[in-house]
Amino acid sequence: MAPENETGNGTGNETVNDHANVSAPSGAAIRKLFADCDAVLFDCDGVLVNSEPISLATLVDVLAHFGAPLTLAEVAARFTGRSSSAPIDHIRDETGKDIRDQFKPFYYDLLFARYDHELVKIDGIDSVLAALKKRQLGFCISSSSSIERLGKTMDVTGLGPWFDGRIYSADFVANGKPAPDLFLYAADDMGYAPNQAIVVEDSVAGVTAAVAAGMKCIGFVGGGHYADDRAGAANRLYDAGADIVLSDMMELSNALGEA
Incomplete structure (x- = not known):
C-alpha cells in the first residue's frame, strides 16, 4: 500500500x-x-x-502475508507506538504460528526499501x-x-x-x-x-x-x-x-x- x-x-x-x-x-x-x-x-x-504512514502501510502487507490481515485503520489503532511483539502476538493468536524468527527480516526488507525513498x-x-x-x-x-x-x-x-x-x-x-x-x-x-x-x-x-x-x-x-x-x-x-x-x-x- x-x-x-x-x-x-x-x-x-x-x-x-x-x-x-x-x-x-x-x-x-x-x-x-x-x-x-x-x-x-x-x-x-x-x-x-x-515514518508512521510508511510503517503502518507496510505492516498491513506483512500481516496479510502471514495470514492475519487487518485494515490500515485497525493496524494504526492496535500497533502505533508498540514494539514488534504486538503484531507477532496478533499473528500467533490468529494463525497459531510462531513467526518470531521470520517477522523482522521480512518486515524490514520491505520497510527499509521504502525508507530509502520515502522517509x-x-x-x-x-x-x-x-x-x-x-x-x-x-x-x-x-x-x-x-x-x-x-x-x-x-x-x-x-x-x-x-x-x-x-x-x-x-x-x-x-x-x-x-x-x-x-x-x-x-x-x-x-x-x-x-x-x-x-x-x-x-x-x-x-x-x-x-x-x-x-x-x-x-x-x-x-x-x-x-x-x-x-x-x-x-x-x-x-x-x-x-x-x-x-x-x-x-x-x-x-x-x-x-x-
Whole structure:
C-alpha cells in the first residue's frame, strides 16, 4: 500500500510539515512546562521522522502475508507506538504460528526499501534540537523501534549526530510501552530523575508510559498518520495524560528560543 502524506526523495534533507487546526498551547505554557526540565526524551517514529504512514502501510502487507490481515485503520489503532511483539502476538493468536524468527527480516526488507525513498524528518525538528542544545538540556531517543531500525532511520535522515549515541530502544528492556521501563532506563542511564524529564510522544501507549514513569509529557500530532484526524488524536493524547499537545514542532522551537 502507498504511504499517506509523504513528500521528498529520502535524501535526509527534506522535512514534512503537515499540521492542521489543533489548538496550540501558548509559548508561556510551553516554557512553564520546561521550567524544571533538564532532559527531553523523544520517541522517534511520528515525532522525529514521518515514518508512521510508511510503517503502518507496510505492516498491513506483512500481516496479510502471514495470514492475519487487518485494515490500515485497525493496524494504526492496535500497533502505533508498540514494539514488534504486538503484531507477532496478533499473528500467533490468529494463525497459531510462531513467526518470531521470520517477522523482522521480512518486515524490514520491505520497510527499509521504502525508507530509502520515502522517509523524511518532521518539519522543525532540527530547530527544536538546536534550541535544546543551546539551552544545555540533555536529550535522547527512547523508541519502541529496534536498534536496527533506529540505525537505518538515523542513516537515511541524517539525525544521528544530534544524539551522539543517546539512542535507547525497546530492545533494552523487558517491557515495552505502555510500560514505563524504557523511559526510566533512558533517564537513569543519562543521569536524570524522572521528575527532571519531559517525554515527547505521538501515541497513547507512549503517553501512558511517560505518565507511569512520573515524567511530564508533550503529545505530538503533526505526523502524517494523523493527517485526517489531528483534533481527535490530540484529544486521545490529552485523555492519556499529556500535559500539552502540539501539531507543529515550530511551536516548540519558537517557545524554547524565546527568553
